[in-house]
Amino acid sequence: MSSSSGEVKLTACNRIETDEEYCARNNINDLSSVIGDAFTQGVPDIDKQTTNSLKDIQLKSKDNVALPYLNGSFFSPDLQSQRKKVLLKFILTNCLLAIICFTMFVLFWGALYDTSKYLHKVKLLAVIQEPPVVILDNNSSMVVPSISYALPALINKVPCDWEIHNTSSFETKFHVNTSKQINDKVIELIYDEKYWFAINIKPNATQTLFESLVNDTAPLFNSTVFNQVVYETGRDPTNLKSTILPFAQKIEEYYQTFYALDYLPALMTNITQAYNYILTGNIRHITAAGKYNYEYYDHRPFTDRILLAPTQIGVVYCLLLTFFQFLLYGPLHVEMAKVLRPANGLLYRIAMSWFTFFFASLFFCTTTAIFDVDFNKSFGRGGFIIYWMSTWLFMLAAGGANENAVMLVITIGPQYLGFWILSFVILNIAPSFFPLALNNNVYRYGYMMPVHNAIDIYRVIFFDVSRRKMGRNYGILTALIALNTVLLPFVSKYAGKKLKQKALAAAKQG
Numbered sequence: 001m002s003s004s005s006g007e008v009k010l011t012a013c014n015r016i017e018t019d020e021e022y023c024a025r026n027n028i029n030d031l032s033s034v035i036g037d038a039f040t041q042g043v044p045d046i047d048k049q050t051t052n053s054l055k056d057i058q059l060k061s062k063d064n065v066a067l068p069y070l071n072g073s074f075f076s077p078d079l080q081s082q083r084k085k086v087l088l089k090f091i092l093t094n095c096l097l098a099i100i101c102f103t104m105f106v107l108f109w110g111a112l113y114d115t116s117k118y119l120h121k122v123k124l125l126a127v128i129q130e131p132p133v134v135i136l137d138n139n140s141s142m143v144v145p146s147i148s149y150a151l152p153a154l155i156n157k158v159p160c161d162w163e164i165h166n167t168s169s170f171e172t173k174f175h176v177n178t179s180k181q182i183n184d185k186v187i188e189l190i191y192d193e194k195y196w197f198a199i200n201i202k203p204n205a206t207q208t209l210f211e212s213l214v215n216d217t218a219p220l221f222n223s224t225v226f227n228q229v230v231y232e233t234g235r236d237p238t239n240l241k242s243t244i245l246p247f248a249q250k251i252e253e254y255y256q257t258f259y260a261l262d263y264l265p266a267l268m269t270n271i272t273q274a275y276n277y278i279l280t281g282n283i284r285h286i287t288a289a290g291k292y293n294y295e296y297y298d299h300r301p302f303t304d305r306i307l308l309a310p311t312q313i314g315v316v317y318c319l320l321l322t323f324f325q326f327l328l329y330g331p332l333h334v335e336m337a338k339v340l341r342p343a344n345g346l347l348y349r350i351a352m353s354w355f356t357f358f359f360a361s362l363f364f365c366t367t368t369a370i371f372d373v374d375f376n377k378s379f380g381r382g383g384f385i386i387y388w389m390s391t392w393l394f395m396l397a398a399g400g401a402n403e404n405a406v407m408l409v410i411t412i413g414p415q416y417l418g419f420w421i422l423s424f425v426i427l428n429i430a431p432s433f434f435p436l437a438l439n440n441n442v443y444r445y446g447y448m449m450p451v452h453n454a455i456d457i458y459r460v461i462f463f464d465v466s467r468r469k470m471g472r473n474y475g476i477l478t479a480l481i482a483l484n485t486v487l488l489p490f491v492s493k494y495a496g497k498k499l500k501q502k503a504l505a506a507a508k509q510g
Contacts, residue, residue: 100419104426111430115243115438122160122244122437125198126151127186129167129179136210142275144267147206147226147259151199154254158247163195167203179203183228187299190230192466196244196437197231199251199294212285213268214277220288224295234300234463238312239435245296252294259292300463310368310387311458312433315451316425318364318391322399323421325356326406346489357399361391378464387461393477394454398428400484401450407495411502428452453477 074083132149136142155162171177174185179202186200205226212221229248233240271277280286329352337345365388369375375383402424409420431439431446432455446452453473459465 096416096419100422104423108426108430111434111439111443118438118440119158119160122247122435123195124160124162124247125186125189125195126155126162126164126201127166127170127182127198128152128164128201129170129182129203130201130205131166134206136207136271137275142271144206144270145263147209147263148201150258150263151201151251151255154251154258155199157254158250160247187230187297190232190299192468193232193235196235196240197229197248199248200228200230202226202228209267209289210271212289213279214271216280216282216285218285220285222288223292227292227294229294229296230299231296232300232463232465233298233302234459234465236435237302237308237459237463238433243435243438248294248296256292260290264290300465302463304373306371306373307462309371310373311455311462314364314368315394315432315454315458316429318361318395318454319398319425319428319451320421321360321364322357322395323402323406325353325360325399326403329356346492349492350485350488353399353403354396357395358392361395362388364395365391373462375461377462378460378467383461387458390454390457390461390474393474393481394450394457397450397453397477397480397484400481400488404484404487404491407491411495411498447472448476448480450477450480 073079128148128151130146130148132146133143134146136144152164155164165173167179167182170182170185174189176182176185183200183202186198189195190198202225205223208219208226209221211218229245229252231240231245231248236244268279272279333349336348340348365384368387369384375387377383379386402421405420405424406417409416428446428449428451431443431449432452436443436446453476456469456473460467460470
């Protein structure tokens with residue numbers, strides 16, 4: 001009789017409740033409400049283990065009877081099942097770490113590896129306004145090679161995508177007529193980011209050099225007046241001077257050697273022996289003529305190091321803020337999902353995210369303002385507002401992606417959230433922190449990433465570079481916001497359904 005009673009009690013204690021009973025007992029009227037529970041209560045993960053280790057601390061025997069706490073050796077026969085669990089977890093963990101290293105880290109390292117083989121994608125401009133040969137004295141037939149005649153040959157030693165123009169070809173292509181218009185157009189082309197930099201060789205350099213060599217009253221020869229390199233550091237503050245501008249410096253070095261060892265001695269020999277001119281005795285003139293340098297004109301300079309914070313690494317911190325807000329709201333979303341209809345619950349979550357990002361973006365931008373950053377370079381007094389609203393759009397785009405991804409990751413196990421956030425950061429910064437012109441075309445996916453577009457906008461605000469990409473940048477951020485908002489109800493429903501199934505399975509097993 002007692003045995004029968006015991007069996008009845010055992011059956012009653014282990015009766016498996018239906019899905020409807022479980023949902024009623026836990027007051028679940030929205031599938032997404034179980035998502036927050038994954039943070040606090042635990043659901044079975046990919047290893048069929050629950051994420052709350054406190055519930056699993058008691059060992060169970062083969063007949064599912066709870067065992068007492070043990071203080072034995074790790075190799076105790078009673079811990080055989082636990083050793084197997086540890087081994088499987090060890091293998092899985094190291095496999096996941098290997099996958100991250102061989103995918104995400106490889107992607108980041110690859111953005112810096114062997115960039116020289118992509119030099120053919122770096123577009124550069126050279127404009128030579130002086131003809132290959134010049135007449136030095138209008139009263140004689142003194143015809144000599146110009147000071148810049150060898151430049152095309154030296155340029156070919158630098159394997160970039162060069163576009164070389166003389167005066168006539170440049171005037172024809174860009175519809176200009178005078179030397180001043182050519183000079184202005186070169187600067188405009190760099191500002192519009194058509195080329196990374198331009199070498200502009202201005203006219204009358206050879207004539208000026210000749211007069212300084214034979215006339216004591218002539219001005220000293222200054223090569224920087226006739227040789228100008230135009231670039232913009234603001235286009236890429238951390239990479240342009242270190243990776244792109246050295247190509248111009250290399251050409252300058254080539255020409256300095258050619259000028260000092262070949263051109264200047266040959267010119268002096270010509271004007272003294274072939275044309276019987278007497279060189280000036282003024283040592284200052286001779287010394288000045290022996291120097292050949294370029295003027296480096298930074299049209300949009302990077303002068304304040306504090307700007308590295310909001311235009312580079314600070315963008316990553318802003319991205320991480322969008323991740324944390326969802327985690328902080330998790331328990332509250334659970335409570336609200338129990339009292340709101342599904343449609344109202346989604347509207348509530350969207351509103352909470354949007355308003356949170358509105359203020360979080362203000363806090364982030366105010367941090368930049370605290371350090372006396374100039375917001376007025378490009379948009380005047382409205383610069384801060386544009387910076388704030390741009391940051392808000394960026395946080396909405398990144399935060400929406402994070403929210404959807406986090407819900408999907410939780411269906412596997414909350415312990416894997418770190419893999420997502422690390423991957424998302426690397427996916428964003430690999431094509432954004434380094435010039436795409438020096439990377440494989442696979443990195444062009446960066447054009448659709450929120451960090452890449454935010455950095456482009458910030459460079460306009462802080463460095464007053466060209467605005468020609470802003471329409472695309474804002475368009476992509478807006479499209480990402482719309483996409484993530486549209487996906488939210490579907491992802492929420494799917495994640496809620498999966499987590500509910502796991503929670504029900506865990507309840508029935510326990």
